[in-house]
Amino acid sequence: FPSAPSTLPSRHCQHGADSExxxxxxxxxxxxxxxxxxxxxxxxxxxxxxxxxxxVESGNRSRVYVWRSSLRTLGSAIGPLASVFVFLREDEWTLDQLTVTLLIGM
Structure with missing residues (x-):
């Protein structure tokens, strides 16, 4: 695999000097x-x-699938929106901020 970590400046991902x-x-x-x-x-x-x-009953499948699809789309939008708000708040990333952003995004 390519050495992807070297493409990310470590100054933006500060996980502390005591990190193991x-x-x-x-x-x-x-x-x-x-x-x-x-x-x-x-x-x-x-x-x-x-x-x-x-x-799901055959007659109700369409309505239920529309609801499920809508909820999935909403869930897929919340993570990136949270990332945008965290980024707008501060441009220096800490491990705690990245962890929260990743967990909300998943």
């Missing part, structure tokens, strides 16, 4: 977590969709 992890280690932990998250989403999505479809 290097920037490279943190990047690869995040990369590994993203891979695991993607695998989980891929494995559970199909059975969940089938269960959801079978749980």
């Amino acid at each position: 992890f290097t920037d490279d280690e943190l990047f690869y932990y995040l990369l590994g977590s993203s891979v695991l998250w993607g695998l989980f989403m891929g494995l559970h999505s199909s059975p969940l969709e089938a269960l959801f479809g079978d749980s």
Whole structure:
């Protein structure tokens, strides 16, 4: 993999001098977590969709799917909006701010 951590200036991601992890280690932990998250989403999505479809009466599926899609879209918008508000508040990032932003975005 390319050395992505070197493309991020460390002055913008200050995790403290007493941190036990290097920037490279943190990047690869995040990369590994993203891979695991993607695998989980891929494995559970199909059975969940089938269960959801079978749980709703045929006449009501359209309305329920519209609600579900709307809620997913709203949820997908909240994370980036939170990121924008955190960024507008301050341009210096701390580990706590990044953690909150990532958790809200997920």
